[in-house]
Amino acid sequence: MRAVKLTKSGLTFDVNYPKPVRGPSESLIRVSKAGICSTDLELVKGYYPFAGVLGHEFVGVVDESSEARWVGQRVVCSINFANPQSPEYAEYGLEHHPHRSVLGIVGRDGAMADFVSVPTWNLFEVPSELTDEEAVFAEPLAAALRICEQVIVSPSRSIAVVGPGRLGLLVGQVLQSRGAEVNLFGRSETSLKMAQALGLEADLVDRAETQKYALVVDCTGSPKGLEHALRMVRPRGTLILKSTYAGEANINLTKLVVDEIQVVGSRCGPFGAALRCLARREVNVTPLIDGRYSLDNAVIAFEHAAKPAVRKILLEISDSSIAS
Numbered sequence: 001m002r003a004v005k006l007t008k009s010g011l012t013f014d015v016n017y018p019k020p021v022r023g024p025s026e027s028l029i030r031v032s033k034a035g036i037c038s039t040d041l042e043l044v045k046g047y048y049p050f051a052g053v054l055g056h057e058f059v060g061v062v063d064e065s066s067e068a069r070w071v072g073q074r075v076v077c078s079i080n081f082a083n084p085q086s087p088e089y090a091e092y093g094l095e096h097h098p099h100r101s102v103l104g105i106v107g108r109d110g111a112m113a114d115f116v117s118v119p120t121w122n123l124f125e126v127p128s129e130l131t132d133e134e135a136v137f138a139e140p141l142a143a144a145l146r147i148c149e150q151v152i153v154s155p156s157r158s159i160a161v162v163g164p165g166r167l168g169l170l171v172g173q174v175l176q177s178r179g180a181e182v183n184l185f186g187r188s189e190t191s192l193k194m195a196q197a198l199g200l201e202a203d204l205v206d207r208a209e210t211q212k213y214a215l216v217v218d219c220t221g222s223p224k225g226l227e228h229a230l231r232m233v234r235p236r237g238t239l240i241l242k243s244t245y246a247g248e249a250n251i252n253l254t255k256l257v258v259d260e261i262q263v264v265g266s267r268c269g270p271f272g273a274a275l276r277c278l279a280r281r282e283v284n285v286t287p288l289i290d291g292r293y294s295l296d297n298a299v300i301a302f303e304h305a306a307k308p309a310v311r312k313i314l315l316e317i318s319d320s321s322i323a324s
């Protein structure tokens with residue numbers, strides 16, 4: 001089958017990659033569409049030593065399954081695969097943490113391929129009112145919603161989101177849907193246009209007031225963006241870190257102590273909630289699509305996705321309406 005592979009020598013497109021063999025409690029999915037996200041670009045740069053098929057944002061149709069009712073369903077899939085034998089899982093239910101594999105990121109081939117095999121219990125059926133292009137956003141939208149599971153998003157809190165890119169625009173919309181006043185900050189006037197078009201307040205990061213916001217979310221994926229985010233948090237405020245990136249950041253620990261700032265790392269979130277948000281039209285995702293490429297042109301698609309200010313690039317793999 002076709003697959004986008006990451007090896008030590010970089011990103012390659014393979015037409016002879018072995019089709020995955022479905023495990024006993026797994027489902028084999030014919031992939032319709034996959035999204036390229038910042039994590040994929042960082043993996044290519046080497047933030048984590050992954051080798052295999054990339055891709056954790058996808059929608060597809062179940063071809064074979066350990067449970068017959070799933071066959072033919074259009075699905076998305078939560079990306080952390082727990083090991084039920086692990087003590088963390090048995091005792092604390094930490095299915096997102098140690099002893100896990102992560103689709104297309106840690107120890108598990110991903111979805112930028114004709115087929116992917118995943119644990120059946122990670123599947124979520126896509127509501128019929130959603131298009132494939134909307135459903136493919138379930139994973140990053142779930143990551144945005146994760147913030148609401150971790151901290152109280154009070155409607156009267158002042159909130160800033162730094163980085164008006166593919167994730168920041170989802171985070172901004174999610175937090176705004178909670179009734180909060182959300183300000184998105186970016187480096188250039190052009191980077192603010194999409195935020196404004198989506199009904200978000202947006203301004204240049206250099207103009208952001210110091211120590212103003214009770215909650216600041218860093219979605220920049222850059223050490224410089226993190227510095228800005230930290231500068232904006234008011235004393236006893238909360239700083240949420242949403243980006244994973246290759247390299248290290250300098251952070252002023254004294255400020256964290258003196259201003260009693262809580263720092264919260266935030267990763268994957270609830271898929272069911274993401275699909276509900278999409279189906280209720282609480283979040284608008286399709287304006288974020290900046291390009292669509294056939295899987296055969298994946299290498300060019302990655303080059304496009306890595307360009308500054310580019311938001312979501314999709315890989316078109318098969319047509320879900322004709323898949324069995």
Ligand SMILES: [Zn+2]
Nearest residue numbers: 037039057140
């Ligand atoms: Zn992602």
